[in-house]
Amino acid sequence: MWPEHLPLTARFGVIEFDGGDEESLVESIALVNEFKARGLDMLNVSIGCSTIEGKTPWAEGFMAPYAGRLRQETGLPVATAWCIDGPEVANAAVEKGELDLVMIARAHLADPHYPYVAAQALGDKKPAWVLPAPYAHWLSRYRGIGKAAAQ
Numbered sequence: 001m002w003p004e005h006l007p008l009t010a011r012f013g014v015i016e017f018d019g020g021d022e023e024s025l026v027e028s029i030a031l032v033n034e035f036k037a038r039g040l041d042m043l044n045v046s047i048g049c050s051t052i053e054g055k056t057p058w059a060e061g062f063m064a065p066y067a068g069r070l071r072q073e074t075g076l077p078v079a080t081a082w083c084i085d086g087p088e089v090a091n092a093a094v095e096k097g098e099l100d101l102v103m104i105a106r107a108h109l110a111d112p113h114y115p116y117v118a119a120q121a122l123g124d125k126k127p128a129w130v131l132p133a134p135y136a137h138w139l140s141r142y143r144g145i146g147k148a149a150a151q
């Protein structure tokens, strides 16, 4: 049994982009509400990818509006991944109320300093310090990426 004091999350494919999108979304919302009633704390909103008929509209942040709808109609906090590369896009999705949590996969794999670079791009005065203290301490003294920050 999952302990009540720990957050329970799940990842659902809520849409296929196969022409039956509204039906998929409505069914997903009903299912998510069932999960919510049984203790789900956060939903990771994803694509079904279960049909070759799907024509996914790949673009930066394209899943955020769908996540926003799930958030609005279920009242659950939501996250999504899928092509959120730039910090501004990530930040805008949170500010618009579409996402509670932004999941960065490939962009973070491509740059292990992604949190630092994102904080810097968004104007944080001490960007290294969005990371845990031991990492921030050494990153801010790293002669590569830390040189500009040095704080």
Ligand SMILES: Cc1cc2nc3c(=O)[nH]c(=O)nc-3n(C[C@H](O)[C@H](O)[C@H](O)COP(=O)(O)O)c2cc1C
Pocket (backbone or CB within 6 Å): 011, 081, 082, 083, 084, 103, 104, 105, 106, 107
């Ligand atoms: C190397 C790699 C492994 C992944 N493995 C999984 C996985 O096991 N389960 C899953 O649901 N998604 C997996 N994904 C998909 C990611 O969770 C994510 O949804 C996807 O990469 C889109 O986000 P991005 O555009 O930020 O990369 C994987 C992605 C990558 C690049």
